[in-house]
Amino acid sequence: MNARFLSYLVKRLLMALLTIFLVIAITFFVMHAIPASPFSSEKAKSDAVIAALEAKYGFDKPVPVQFMNYLWNILHGDFGLSTGWVGNTVIDLIIGGFSYSARIGFTAGLIAIVMGVVLGSVAALQRGRFADKIIQVITTALVSMPSFVMATLLLLVFALQLGWLPSMGNQPGGLILPVISLSLYPMAYVTKLQRSSMLDVLGQDYIRTARAKGVKNSKVIFKHALKNTLTPVITYAGPMMAYILTGSMVVENIFSVPGLGRLFTNSMLRTDYMMIMGVTIFLATMIILMNFIGDILYKVVDPRIELG
Amino acid sequence: MSEAKKPTNAPLNLRKEGKPFKNPLSLQIDPALFEKASDEEKAQQVTMRESVSFMRDAMRRLRRNHIAMASLCVILLIALIAFVVPTFYPYTYTKQDVSAQNLAPFQYSAKEQAKIDRGQDVFPHIMGTDALGRDYAIRVIYGTRISLLVGIFSALIVIIIGIIYGAISGYFGGKVDMIMMRIVDIIYSLPDVLIVILLSVAIKDWVSTSKSELIARLGAGMVSIFIVFGLLYWVSMARQVRGQILSIKEQEYVLASRAIGASPARIIRKHMIPNCVSVIIIIAAMQIPSAIFTESFLSFLGLGVSIPMPSLGSLASDARTGLRSYPWQLIFPALSIFLIVLSFNLLGNGLRDAFDPKLRS
Numbered sequence: 001m002n003a004r005f006l007s008y009l010v011k012r013l014l015m016a017l018l019t020i021f022l023v024i025a026i027t028f029f030v031m032h033a034i035p036a037s038p039f040s041s042e043k044a045k046s047d048a049v050i051a052a053l054e055a056k057y058g059f060d061k062p063v064p065v066q067f068m069n070y071l072w073n074i075l076h077g078d079f080g081l082s083t084g085w086v087g088n089t090v091i092d093l094i095i096g097g098f099s100y101s102a103r104i105g106f107t108a109g110l111i112a113i114v115m116g117v118v119l120g121s122v123a124a125l126q127r128g129r130f131a132d133k134i135i136q137v138i139t140t141a142l143v144s145m146p147s148f149v150m151a152t153l154l155l156l157v158f159a160l161q162l163g164w165l166p167s168m169g170n171q172p173g174g175l176i177l178p179v180i181s182l183s184l185y186p187m188a189y190v191t192k193l194q195r196s197s198m199l200d201v202l203g204q205d206y207i208r209t210a211r212a213k214g215v216k217n218s219k220v221i222f223k224h225a226l227k228n229t230l231t232p233v234i235t236y237a238g239p240m241m242a243y244i245l246t247g248s249m250v251v252e253n254i255f256s257v258p259g260l261g262r263l264f265t266n267s268m269l270r271t272d273y274m275m276i277m278g279v280t281i282f283l284a285t286m287i288i289l290m291n292f293i294g295d296i297l298y299k300v301v302d303p304r305i306e307l308g
Numbered sequence: 309m310s311e312a313k314k315p316t317n318a319p320l321n322l323r324k325e326g327k328p329f330k331n332p333l334s335l336q337i338d339p340a341l342f343e344k345a346s347d348e349e350k351a352q353q354v355t356m357r358e359s360v361s362f363m364r365d366a367m368r369r370l371r372r373n374h375i376a377m378a379s380l381c382v383i384l385l386i387a388l389i390a391f392v393v394p395t396f397y398p399y400t401y402t403k404q405d406v407s408a409q410n411l412a413p414f415q416y417s418a419k420e421q422a423k424i425d426r427g428q429d430v431f432p433h434i435m436g437t438d439a440l441g442r443d444y445a446i447r448v449i450y451g452t453r454i455s456l457l458v459g460i461f462s463a464l465i466v467i468i469i470g471i472i473y474g475a476i477s478g479y480f481g482g483k484v485d486m487i488m489m490r491i492v493d494i495i496y497s498l499p500d501v502l503i504v505i506l507l508s509v510a511i512k513d514w515v516s517t518s519k520s521e522l523i524a525r526l527g528a529g530m531v532s533i534f535i536v537f538g539l540l541y542w543v544s545m546a547r548q549v550r551g552q553i554l555s556i557k558e559q560e561y562v563l564a565s566r567a568i569g570a571s572p573a574r575i576i577r578k579h580m581i582p583n584c585v586s587v588i589i590i591i592a593a594m595q596i597p598s599a600i601f602t603e604s605f606l607s608f609l610g611l612g613v614s615i616p617m618p619s620l621g622s623l624a625s626d627a628r629t630g631l632r633s634y635p636w637q638l639i640f641p642a643l644s645i646f647l648i649v650l651s652f653n654l655l656g657n658g659l660r661d662a663f664d665p666k667l668r669s
Contacts, residue, residue, distance in 0.1 A: 148621065149624065268505075276506070
């Protein structure tokens with residue numbers, strides 16, 4: 001690890017931390033710009049009760065003081081108390097939901113990358129032939145389908161019409177459909193990326209050299225080409241994380257999975273501001289960190305790339 | 309000196325007539341030695357083909373791309389249906405008919421059947437009706453209209469803000485550029501969908517108390533989508549335009565233009581903007597499907613347009629309750645959004661192929 005890389009790493013890390021801070025600030029000030037108090041929507045509470053509740057949650061202090069307190073608490077892993085699920089802390093609810101979402105999201109991401117790399121490589125190697133055309137048509141169709149369309153159509157066909165798989169997330173095998181609906185879009189995207197990067201690499205001189213000296217075709221592909229085609233896929237890690245996390249909001253609702261996405265949409269229904277803030281910050285942090293890791297890995301695996 | 313360029317015996321004649329000595333290689337020429345070109349000879353000098361401008365060249369390539377042209381036709385057709393059909397359609401998207409709930413496509417309710425039996429004309433429910441007995445076709449058409457409007461307006465917002473920001477940053481360069489691009493970097497790394505959701509939640513409250521009828525009709529989701537597009541989505545456009553301007557600025561023809569005293573306004577108008585057009589078109593075309601995605605996603609979560617205005621996302625969401633019995637209520641909006649996004653994606657690919665100079669062979 002040389003000095004230039006280290007300075008890039010530090011710069012990129014500072015940038016990520018700044019972005020996380022900004023997300024916290026935006027979240028906090030946007031939520032505090034709402035005129036209604038989180039307690040005003042609930043019926044039949046005397047002013048004294050509301051005042052007491054506001055004092056309990058610290059809503060009676062000046063906004064900048066509240067912000068500093070909120071920031072300080074977040075740094076200690078304390079996202080406050082949920083007002084929609086009374087008696088629970090936000091962080092406990094987030095962790096509880098995240099254990100589901102992480103399982104679905106991780107599996108979906110893994111499937112997307114593995115399948116995408118395989119399909120993309122096949123398409124590139126079969127360029128212009130039938131397999132390539134079929135893969136291109138399918139990926140073009142898949143990237144034009146929003147996550148909720150995909151999920152509801154899968155639910156309709158495989159759970160309701162054919163009855164092959166359960167429609168609810170808590171039944172055995174119930175996570176198969178959510179995972180598939182979350183993985184199809186990123187899979188199609190990775191396939192497109194992998195196809196163009198494979199075509200690019202196969203046209204390089206060193207591949208021709210390897211072929212010229214008589215290296216077996218399979219060895220050319222697996223040893224020489226494949227490794228170098230994976231760099232664009234790495235940069236997609238961050239956007240894929242963003243897609244899966246936001247996609248899980250609709251998918252978890254459709255398949256009734258008690259994950260983070262459903263928690264988030266439910267907290268909007270219950271106007272649980274602490275929860276909305278907590279989940280937004282949590283999800284944003286995950287996405288920003290994934291972008292950061294993707295960027296760094298990209299530079300690590302391909303030293304030719306200019307350090308920005 | 310080549311044989312052809314050597315003067316023939318004419319200069320020798322000059323010397324003979326006692327005129328001063330002239331170097332045979334001299335560029336001093338005697339007009340008397342020339343004869344006028346005939347019309348036929350002039351015609352040979354005319355360029356055989358009109359010069360083809362970049363725009364026209366790109367448009368020609370686009371026209372040759374059958375997939376892109378087909379998707380353009382589909383988009384135009386959808387737009388025509390979405391904006392013309394509601395003007396004469398016999399049903400409205402709000403009119404409820406309790407006796408005609410959840411009808412299948414082309415099915416009539418008992419009341420309507422009685423009317424037909426009496427010999428009256430009843431317009432068929434092409435896509436059936438929803439759970440409140442509203443004609444589904446007109447609701448899908450209105451939803452399509454919302455999607456198209458979101459796509460077009462977001463592209464406009466992105467184009468206007470992106471170009472101005474990118475052009476200023478690229479043209480002035482130096483410190484201004486550095487600060488403006490750092491801001492872009494930060495905005496670029498913000499998770500946009502989360503910010504949209506957050507703003508929709510916050511704005512929902514404000515919209516419900518708003519006096520403005522337009523805002524109330526559009527709904528919190530729509531207002532926040534446009535705010536967020538205005539705040540966040542222009543960054544990739546700004547980046548690309550800036551990059552383009554930076555490289556154009558260094559070109560010799562800009563230097564030449566400046567040397568002969570062209571004003572900055574003229575340079576921007578004549579040299580910078582025409583050279584950015586391809587980038588602008590490509591980025592705007594790519595932005596439209598993602599804007600339509602975001603709107604339908606928010607409407608699906610219940611943060612988009614306000615009731616009773618339908619959106620393709622909210623229609624799909626409502627269809628979930630009766631999914632087992634009335635699957636067409638999902639199929640129609642799903643198909644519609646798929647068709648719109650697919651056409652815009654394919655058109656975007658075609659535009660990129662036609663306008664990206666790097667891909668020109």
